[in-house]
Amino acid sequence: MVKKVLKFGGTSVGTSERIQHVAKIIKKERSLGNKIIVVVSAMAGKTNELIKLSKEISEEFNKREMDVLLSSGEQVTSALLSGALTEIDVKAKSWLNWQIPILTEGEHTNSRIININVEKINEYLDENGVAILPGFQGISQKGEITTIGRGGSDASAVAIAKIFNTDSCEIYTDVDGVFSTDPNKIPVAKKIEKISYDEMLELSSLGAKVMQSSAIQTALMYDIPLEVKSTFTERKGTKIFSQENIDYSKSVTGVAYSKDDAKITIIGVEDKPGVAANIFEPLSKAQINVDMVIQNISSDQKTTDITFTVKRDDVSRTKQILKDDSEISYKEIIHNNKVAKVSIVGAGMVSTPGVTYRMFRALSDEKINILAISTSEIKLSVIIEEDDTLKAIKKLHTIFDLD
Amino acid sequence: MVKKVLKFGGTSVGTSERIQHVAKIIKKERSLGNKIIVVVSAMAGKTNELIKLSKEISEEFNKREMDVLLSSGEQVTSALLSGALTEIDVKAKSWLNWQIPILTEGEHTNSRIININVEKINEYLDENGVAILPGFQGISQKGEITTIGRGGSDASAVAIAKIFNTDSCEIYTDVDGVFSTDPNKIPVAKKIEKISYDEMLELSSLGAKVMQSSAIQTALMYDIPLEVKSTFTERKGTKIFSQENIDYSKSVTGVAYSKDDAKITIIGVEDKPGVAANIFEPLSKAQINVDMVIQNISSDQKTTDITFTVKRDDVSRTKQILKDDSEISYKEIIHNNKVAKVSIVGAGMVSTPGVTYRMFRALSDEKINILAISTSEIKLSVIIEEDDTLKAIKKLHTIFDLD
Numbered sequence: 001m002v003k004k005v006l007k008f009g010g011t012s013v014g015t016s017e018r019i020q021h022v023a024k025i026i027k028k029e030r031s032l033g034n035k036i037i038v039v040v041s042a043m044a045g046k047t048n049e050l051i052k053l054s055k056e057i058s059e060e061f062n063k064r065e066m067d068v069l070l071s072s073g074e075q076v077t078s079a080l081l082s083g084a085l086t087e088i089d090v091k092a093k094s095w096l097n098w099q100i101p102i103l104t105e106g107e108h109t110n111s112r113i114i115n116i117n118v119e120k121i122n123e124y125l126d127e128n129g130v131a132i133l134p135g136f137q138g139i140s141q142k143g144e145i146t147t148i149g150r151g152g153s154d155a156s157a158v159a160i161a162k163i164f165n166t167d168s169c170e171i172y173t174d175v176d177g178v179f180s181t182d183p184n185k186i187p188v189a190k191k192i193e194k195i196s197y198d199e200m201l202e203l204s205s206l207g208a209k210v211m212q213s214s215a216i217q218t219a220l221m222y223d224i225p226l227e228v229k230s231t232f233t234e235r236k237g238t239k240i241f242s243q244e245n246i247d248y249s250k251s252v253t254g255v256a257y258s259k260d261d262a263k264i265t266i267i268g269v270e271d272k273p274g275v276a277a278n279i280f281e282p283l284s285k286a287q288i289n290v291d292m293v294i295q296n297i298s299s300d301q302k303t304t305d306i307t308f309t310v311k312r313d314d315v316s317r318t319k320q321i322l323k324d325d326s327e328i329s330y331k332e333i334i335h336n337n338k339v340a341k342v343s344i345v346g347a348g349m350v351s352t353p354g355v356t357y358r359m360f361r362a363l364s365d366e367k368i369n370i371l372a373i374s375t376s377e378i379k380l381s382v383i384i385e386e387d388d389t390l391k392a393i394k395k396l397h398t399i400f401d402l403d
Numbered sequence: 404m405v406k407k408v409l410k411f412g413g414t415s416v417g418t419s420e421r422i423q424h425v426a427k428i429i430k431k432e433r434s435l436g437n438k439i440i441v442v443v444s445a446m447a448g449k450t451n452e453l454i455k456l457s458k459e460i461s462e463e464f465n466k467r468e469m470d471v472l473l474s475s476g477e478q479v480t481s482a483l484l485s486g487a488l489t490e491i492d493v494k495a496k497s498w499l500n501w502q503i504p505i506l507t508e509g510e511h512t513n514s515r516i517i518n519i520n521v522e523k524i525n526e527y528l529d530e531n532g533v534a535i536l537p538g539f540q541g542i543s544q545k546g547e548i549t550t551i552g553r554g555g556s557d558a559s560a561v562a563i564a565k566i567f568n569t570d571s572c573e574i575y576t577d578v579d580g581v582f583s584t585d586p587n588k589i590p591v592a593k594k595i596e597k598i599s600y601d602e603m604l605e606l607s608s609l610g611a612k613v614m615q616s617s618a619i620q621t622a623l624m625y626d627i628p629l630e631v632k633s634t635f636t637e638r639k640g641t642k643i644f645s646q647e648n649i650d651y652s653k654s655v656t657g658v659a660y661s662k663d664d665a666k667i668t669i670i671g672v673e674d675k676p677g678v679a680a681n682i683f684e685p686l687s688k689a690q691i692n693v694d695m696v697i698q699n700i701s702s703d704q705k706t707t708d709i710t711f712t713v714k715r716d717d718v719s720r721t722k723q724i725l726k727d728d729s730e731i732s733y734k735e736i737i738h739n740n741k742v743a744k745v746s747i748v749g750a751g752m753v754s755t756p757g758v759t760y761r762m763f764r765a766l767s768d769e770k771i772n773i774l775a776i777s778t779s780e781i782k783l784s785v786i787i788e789e790d791d792t793l794k795a796i797k798k799l800h801t802i803f804d805l806d
Contacts, residue, residue: 016456016459016460017459019460020460050479053419053479053483054483054486056419056420057419057422057423057483057486057487057490058486058487058489058490061486061490062485062486062489062490064496065482065483065485065486065489065497066482066486068478068481068482068485068497068499069478069479069482069483069486071478072475072478072479072482075471075472075474075475075478076453076456076472076475078471079468079469079471079472079475080456080457080460080468080472082465082468082471083457083460083461083464083465083468083469083472084460084461086461086465086468087460087461087464087465093467094468094471096471096548098501098502099501099546143502145499
């Protein structure tokens with residue numbers, strides 16, 4: 001008998017009809033003899049609706065009450081899905097965060113699941129019941145409602161899979177799986193059948209919105225096999241597991257891109273030891289995430305230009321912090337919001353020589369100017385002009401045999 | 404220092420602006436030095452929205468899950484109101500049914516509050532905090548979410564006032580108070596300043612929708628002074644307390660009406676002992692509520708005609724039950740759906756002779772035919788043709804000096 005976590009995202013449970021459809025998927029899984037724990041998100045749009053209400057009342061809405069407010073969303077879905085299962089003669093029960101309980105630690109709106117009482121739910125599974133659990137939430141040691149951040153239902157599902165020691169964790173969503181690149185932009189994008197946690201992590205953090213990064217991290221840490229699949233088709237999804245289980249025939253698994261980056265250049269910084277630290281320390285303190293950094297010697301050879309990328313939302317704050325900091329002397333700060341980050345990801349890259357060269361050559365053939373480069377073992381990212389994004393993805397998708 | 408329960412209904416908290424307005428009312432009450440427990444309903448429309456979703460999934464939605472589903476409504480309001488209070492520097496905290504806990508007994512969707520743990524909340528009130536509690540819900544001894552029936556937030560407020568031994572319980576709503584008759588229909592309707600529990604009960608059960616009957620009953624039983632007032636004006640509301648505290652200058656306090664009654668007549672019933680029991684026993688078993696009963700000798704003097712009223716929704720079921728019952732012999736069953744019940748209510752009626760006569764005379768002057776009569780110590784109801792309702796209310800309102 002196989003024990004599974006099935007997680008359904010917001011669009012999968014967005015209407016009563018969809019909830020009834022999800023109930024049928026669960027009934028089918030039950031009929032195969034599986035023990036099933038279901039984790040649900042709030043119905044699509046509900047969380048945003050609640051956040052909007054809170055913002056109308058206060059831009060800095062009390063965080064404790066924000067958790068009380070938002071946790072109601074998954075409560076509604078849990079009850080509706082459990083009712084839909086009962087209606088089609090599947091024994092089912094919703095369990096709320098405090099009824100289980102799901103214990104968390106950390107701040108309100110940003111907690112982490114640390115423990116779940118498995119006893120009562122395991123008993124219920126043994127009696128052939130389907131347990132419906134709300135994603136995204138828990139309670140603190142003090143008995144306060146907590147949530148674990150936007151998109152946290154994925155993290156809940158993986159934590160629940162780990163603590164219940166299930167055989168798999170299936171993430172049902174509104175796409176067929178993980179694609180070699182965005183199928184909405186590049187029609188020849190192909191669904192990836194198997195991918196490693198590391199690659200998936202890179203793709204997620206680079207803008208692929210299929211699964212939340214922290215959930216993949218947890219799965220990697222505890223080696224929990226994941227499967228991302230569509231609620232709306234019966235097609236096979238994408239399996240995510242550890243690298244050693246994957247036979248790499250291709251050096252590159254996917255091409256990702258993001259358009260929320262900006263490039264900042266500080267021109268004419270005095271070239272002396274410690275200058276980089278002086279620049280990046282105040283940014284780090286202000287929780288500004290600096291992505292790529294490039295340092296060039298300036299034409300006069302006594303000063304240097306430092307270029308780095310941050311999220312576009314952080315540009316004006318970043319510039320202000322640098323201006324306010326008396327430790328840094330420079331000529332000018334310029335920025336460019338019209339850039340995009342395009343990345344190739346693949347666990348096979350390390351063992352395949354020339355991937356870097358082939359990427360640069362391909363972009364050069366297309367007359368695309370590379371503004372910055374960053375590499376890791378399984379990823380190669382470049383910053384280019386935003387207008388070149390589509391051309392770059394298409395070209396890279398083709399030359400790395402992903403079409 | 405006065406301890407108060409302030410209860411806010413669905414329309415009072417129907418938008419974020421209204422919730423902010425309610426927060427201001429609470430702040431003002433706090434500034435007068437009062438200790439405040441707030442009880443909230445779900446935002447107007449939310450409960451119906453959730454019920455609609457459940458009905459789309461199943462006409463007989465699982466009752467346990469219905470309670471989980473619906474209780475989310477008051478949770479949302481509690482969090483939003485608490486956030487709104489924090490925003491204007493009033494110390495406040497939402498407490499959920501299981502955090503207090505509010506213990507209930509009875510069936511799902513129809514439970515009663517039996518106990519509330521007062522300790523933590525009293526401590527919080529002593530620290531000058533405003534405690535926000537969700538109406539309409541609780542948890543069972545087994546730790547399951549329960550609700551106490553539609554409109555149950557009033558009942559919650561009164562139960563909380565009783566268990567916390569507060570000095571008063573103020574019901575904030577979208578009308579200025581209790582009126583001598585429906586102010587939407589009869590513009591000369593006057594707000595009643597003081598009314599007894601009994602009169603209020605009669606008015607509620609006769610169709611005045613200001614407060615839920617079971618809540619008034621609880622207030623009567625434990626002598627909890629109530630005040631019904633508007634969230635949107637600063638006018639004085641209606642005070643509801645025990646009869647001995649009211650000085651009755653008028654015999655009649657109010658005129659109520661309802662339009663959901665129907666009249667059924669069984670013609671030619673054999674006139675022998677036990678016949679009434681034979682008729683009404685099966686109806687009672689089928690949970691059909693029979694209101695007024697009149698028995699006349701028929702023209703042939705061996706049979707009798709029996710007339711009674713039931714809710715319109717129950718008419719066809721009632722007729723079917725009577726037809727299926729072999730114990731009853733009769734010639735014919737007829738019914739009339741186009742009737743209304745008009746009632747005068749007043750604790751002063753008992754001590755004022757001639758009220759009955761004056762009512763009948765007034766209706767007769769207006770050429771209104773009385774189809775059935777029912778009396779109690781503080782109420783006199785008649786069934787008339789539905790088309791005459793407005794004329795009847797106006798006339799009665801005038802002759803009993805209510806204009």
